[in-house]
Amino acid sequence: MRLLFLGDVVGRSGREAALKRIPELRAALKTDFLLVNGENAAGGFGITDKIAKEFFEAGADCITTGNHVWDQKELVGSIDREPRILRPLNYPEGTPGRGASIFQLQGGRKVLVMNVMARLFMDAMDDPFAAVEKVLRQHRLGGGINAVILDFHGEATSEKMAMGHYLDGRASLVVGTHSHIPTADLQILNGGTAFQSDAGMCGDYDSVIGMKKEVSIARFVRKLPTEKMTPAENEATVCGVFVETDDRTGLAVRAEPVRVGPRLANHLPVVA
Amino acid sequence: MRLLFLGDVVGRSGREAALKRIPELRAALKTDFLLVNGENAAGGFGITDKIAKEFFEAGADCITTGNHVWDQKELVGSIDREPRILRPLNYPEGTPGRGASIFQLQGGRKVLVMNVMARLFMDAMDDPFAAVEKVLRQHRLGGGINAVILDFHGEATSEKMAMGHYLDGRASLVVGTHSHIPTADLQILNGGTAFQSDAGMCGDYDSVIGMKKEVSIARFVRKLPTEKMTPAENEATVCGVFVETDDRTGLAVRAEPVRVGPRLANHLPVVA
Amino acid sequence: MRLLFLGDVVGRSGREAALKRIPELRAALKTDFLLVNGENAAGGFGITDKIAKEFFEAGADCITTGNHVWDQKELVGSIDREPRILRPLNYPEGTPGRGASIFQLQGGRKVLVMNVMARLFMDAMDDPFAAVEKVLRQHRLGGGINAVILDFHGEATSEKMAMGHYLDGRASLVVGTHSHIPTADLQILNGGTAFQSDAGMCGDYDSVIGMKKEVSIARFVRKLPTEKMTPAENEATVCGVFVETDDRTGLAVRAEPVRVGPRLANHLPVVA
Amino acid sequence: MRLLFLGDVVGRSGREAALKRIPELRAALKTDFLLVNGENAAGGFGITDKIAKEFFEAGADCITTGNHVWDQKELVGSIDREPRILRPLNYPEGTPGRGASIFQLQGGRKVLVMNVMARLFMDAMDDPFAAVEKVLRQHRLGGGINAVILDFHGEATSEKMAMGHYLDGRASLVVGTHSHIPTADLQILNGGTAFQSDAGMCGDYDSVIGMKKEVSIARFVRKLPTEKMTPAENEATVCGVFVETDDRTGLAVRAEPVRVGPRLANHLPVVA
Ligand SMILES: [Fe+2]
Numbered sequence A, B, C, D: 001m002r003l004l005f006l007g008d009v010v011g012r013s014g015r016e017a018a019l020k021r022i023p024e025l026r027a028a029l030k031t032d033f034l035l036v037n038g039e040n041a042a043g044g045f046g047i048t049d050k051i052a053k054e055f056f057e058a059g060a061d062c063i064t065t066g067n068h069v070w071d072q073k074e075l076v077g078s079i080d081r082e083p084r085i086l087r088p089l090n091y092p093e094g095t096p097g098r099g100a101s102i103f104q105l106q107g108g109r110k111v112l113v114m115n116v117m118a119r120l121f122m123d124a125m126d127d128p129f130a131a132v133e134k135v136l137r138q139h140r141l142g143g144g145i146n147a148v149i150l151d152f153h154g155e156a157t158s159e160k161m162a163m164g165h166y167l168d169g170r171a172s173l174v175v176g177t178h179s180h181i182p183t184a185d186l187q188i189l190n191g192g193t194a195f196q197s198d199a200g201m202c203g204d205y206d207s208v209i210g211m212k213k214e215v216s217i218a219r220f221v222r223k224l225p226t227e228k229m230t231p232a233e234n235e236a237t238v239c240g241v242f243v244e245t246d247d248r249t250g251l252a253v254r255a256e257p258v259r260v261g262p263r264l265a266n267h268l269p270v271v272a
């Protein structure tokens, strides 16, 4: 199975690039399942139903999120009607939406996607390791599930790597989001799980993590009130991870980064 | 001028790889000035005089550090005798050692190196932006200084990018350290400063940021006392950043990542 | 019922004062149930079986702890044999010990004690509000339980007050620990729950939260390695909270602070 | 000299109580110099020029602040015209306003007031210990200054106690603010400095640190968007610290807490 995961889409610039690239990449990479993290798609803060619909129409199969999931409050009311949008699994019981979903592909293959928040330097959440463990006790890679994907939304590289190894052999892909910067550490771990600490954002990299750099610098340097943070507006670079799995084991047999756009060294896997 | 910066060396495995690769890379990349972050070189915690000597003998011109600088206490007493080892600039007044140093190369070119700690999710330190500003008021790129390099030791990608743009046009290279994971965002910013959020470590990437994965996972999952964290012991991958500057302006004209070793997609710049 | 809760005992000085005062206070205040937080009793870090035994022999009915619970590793192995020692309830499933215990007093009255960690500015733990909720769904004040006491071990006054109000009417006493400083905000909330943000420590108040002040100041001011933190050694002041409940409702009808020792304004309730 | 320091005034309820009590307390305690922390006076967030004027007219000599100082943006522009309002001293160079001010009383006595932010669990600021040290190198208690007062705005009790001892013998009063809960640890340290970890707020204590409890609890428990935090509206309790100094040495000879209002155990010093 061919999986493509795109990192946090930031603002209009990120949306335009993602919407344009999703069909192109889907075709070029013969993608069976495409995910995109949408937590910053609406003006940098959250996602609306309308934007989610655009992603799905462009070819996304699943939208993951993170700490910004509720920044657009309409999602609190609408998420229960859209099983393809995930919010972090380790929110309190009773939180609207779901943090894990099983997708059935044409031909009958099944993909389990989980979206979990890390805790180091992040908001107080329930144990992310216990949360994924609980889901995997019910749905096992190989045991009827053809691919398991975790979007681990977090800050600290240590917690992300620990999760990668924790799930090694039990997931097809563990990929971090939230830092908005792609890491160059993509590898297939010893047990067969593809891992990258962070997918990077789909956003304007002439910025501070996708937001206008002047405002962000001012906050660090002057510590006085500034205007609102808004997304940078130049053309975005689309960043993500491409993985090919063995359908029998669900483990990764190939993994390559994806970076397409005007900034950063571009990389596009070649799929025969 | 050709600059090579290698990220945090972690433990014996990282040291062995760095000591072996430094002369090779120095030659292959026709390096004029080579830096290495040594804050985790001694068993993962700090650096000793003996280890520093080995790095210098292998061909390092400068050793930078970070929050682990004093983990080996002997350095508190010895750092004042070794101007080539930097500790973060924004420690309190009266702290032994220095956070900025000017190196005179053969032929008379001068390189200013600064080592500063970020603050987001880090220890309480004085303002890193003010600290570099103060140094740059005295020593200006172009004004007698041929290259300015900042090792910005920090956690948050936002603070690192903000610093990159803050110094854009005033530094040859702003490179992050501390996360122990190389980022894939190397770019020459609009003003001519090469920037990468994190250089990545020189360490074993079959690990949790260079340390044995079992112990680290146990700490996240069980929250009970574990044995001491120790460095992972398989062969290390050496990670860093290579930059070529225009000697007249001091600005970057070429920038490429360096990744050499058994893990991660390897990349070695070709220097004619 | 008369309840006496004493805050974090710090080191030898704190132990000596607590051991001396426990029988005296027990008698003077005609205490039915006496608790003491022991997380710093052993040299400032954790508690040993031997020290716990001393507290029980002196007249403590229950020992609560906090983030330092495992600092003395022997407790990991022994806690399961001692139901009177609690560790925070919201540790991961499978953690040795228990975070809630029901104590049966002479005459048949039952006291439920819970020990939970807050999360703001603290280690990553599972939701403390959900954790107490789950226990209280099983054991209700009034429904066979004559008193409910929560030691909420935390840093932020906001989280502590929120917990106080969250349990108002459902607990006899919600008292904070961990800051090592008694607060002067003891009140009986509208619903009948006695609340104080922090009980304060049983320790030497000529110190920095019970530890030698010179070492602590040095760490804040110089940021260089110092000798190990050790408890201050002058006579300790014993701090805590005294509550009288209505045995029918389990709610508080009287609440007064306790402060006995050479420092701080002393206060001892008068019990007829 | 008789000093009265009142803690963070929160919202309308806090303002009304403070404005009513300031003249009463001033008279009853024969106060020579009265300070109030005003950082939450305007709807819980910041302070306006109009509110500051009301405090001064009621009898305040000096208004200190903290991390909320700029929440009402008008103060950024106006603070330079009002030397009686302090913002934390350890903001970056170039920040409007001042963090230390010398007040000349009738009869010629001089009072130095400093307002500094702590760093543990707080925003990134410059070294608070170095900041006060620098001021005290110029203006020494006894050396022409009759009283030195520090409002140390911070979260952690350890950092606050460290500062108390650091200035012991060099300040008349070191008092913490920001936690909004009065501590019961007022003491005159060995060197003669009165110290209390936190003054407590002037606000409604049937709340979560002065704000409506329902909204605050919801944020801790549900982690979904809530309405805006607003101050609780019942009658406020005024909290603070009263200190008498020896005019010759400037050191404290008497220190008592002040708590006046419908909640918390009230305490009012008796001044002959
Ligand atoms: Fe994001």
Ligand SMILES: [Fe+2]
Residues within 6 Å of the ligand: A039, A066, A067, A068, A153, A177, A178
């Ligand atoms: Fe995020």
Ligand SMILES: [Fe+2]
Residues within 6 Å of the ligand: B008, B039, B040, B066, B068, B177, B178, B179, B180
């Ligand atoms: Fe490091």
Ligand SMILES: [Fe+2]
Residues within 6 Å of the ligand: B039, B066, B067, B068, B153, B177, B178
């Ligand atoms: Fe570091």
Ligand SMILES: [Fe+2]
Residues within 6 Å of the ligand: C008, C039, C040, C066, C068, C177, C178, C179, C180
């Ligand atoms: Fe404690």
Ligand SMILES: [Fe+2]
Residues within 6 Å of the ligand: C039, C066, C067, C068, C153, C177, C178
């Ligand atoms: Fe604690």
Ligand SMILES: [Fe+2]
Residues within 6 Å of the ligand: D008, D039, D040, D066, D068, D178, D179, D180
């Ligand atoms: Fe405040």
Ligand SMILES: [Fe+2]
Residues within 6 Å of the ligand: D039, D066, D067, D068, D153, D177, D178
């Ligand atoms: Fe504050």
